[in-house]
Amino acid sequence: MHDIGRFVLFDADPEELNKVDDSGWATPEDLVEAERDLLGFDHAALAWLVCQHWCIPDHVSEIVRDHHEYEEDCASRDADTKTRVIGIIQIADLLSTSGILQETGKRTEQELSRLITERCLHPCWLNPPIEPRRLAASCAEIAEESQKLIDGLGLGATTFC
Numbered sequence: 001m002h003d004i005g006r007f008v009l010f011d012a013d014p015e016e017l018n019k020v021d022d023s024g025w026a027t028p029e030d031l032v033e034a035e036r037d038l039l040g041f042d043h044a045a046l047a048w049l050v051c052q053h054w055c056i057p058d059h060v061s062e063i064v065r066d067h068h069e070y071e072e073d074c075a076s077r078d079a080d081t082k083t084r085v086i087g088i089i090q091i092a093d094l095l096s097t098s099g100i101l102q103e104t105g106k107r108t109e110q111e112l113s114r115l116i117t118e119r120c121l122h123p124c125w126l127n128p129p130i131e132p133r134r135l136a137a138s139c140a141e142i143a144e145e146s147q148k149l150i151d152g153l154g155l156g157a158t159t160f161c
């Protein structure tokens with residue numbers, strides 16, 4: 001749901017979405033920057049408008065709107081549910097773009113945990129919303145489920161397993 005703005009953009013103007021994707025972004029932060037540079041807005045802002053149009057409750061639509069706000073209130077990441085949920089979304093985004101899921105079958109859980117710590121946790125998080133070791137233990141299942149979705153959607157070029 002948090003990336004519904006990307007789907008709306010794909011439906012409304014797939015060429016513009018392709019321009020963003022062809023810009024070579026590598027991280028979720030790069031993606032937002034590329035969208036702002038090329039489109040003048042980002043998918044999170046678009047998604048917030050969609051949520052408003054669909055009368056999605058504020059506590060959900062605000063998470064959708066803010067899911068790429070990395071600097072906001074970073075020191076108090078564990079202060080409330082909203083910031084913890086945003087942290088989980090950010091870790092999931094980084095996990096999906098970091099290449100770690102493709103490494104799942106080739107690495108031990110300890111190695112995956114180290115990669116998650118290096119690539120998916122923001123340095124300012126005193127208490128990450130999920131422990132890297134716990135996430136590493138779920139990587140194989142996440143990769144398998146992701147592959148099923150990719151296959152089901154006919155997006156076969158990407159392989160996680």
Ligand SMILES: [Fe+2]
Pocket residue numbers: 002003028043044067068
């Ligand atoms: Fe996003």
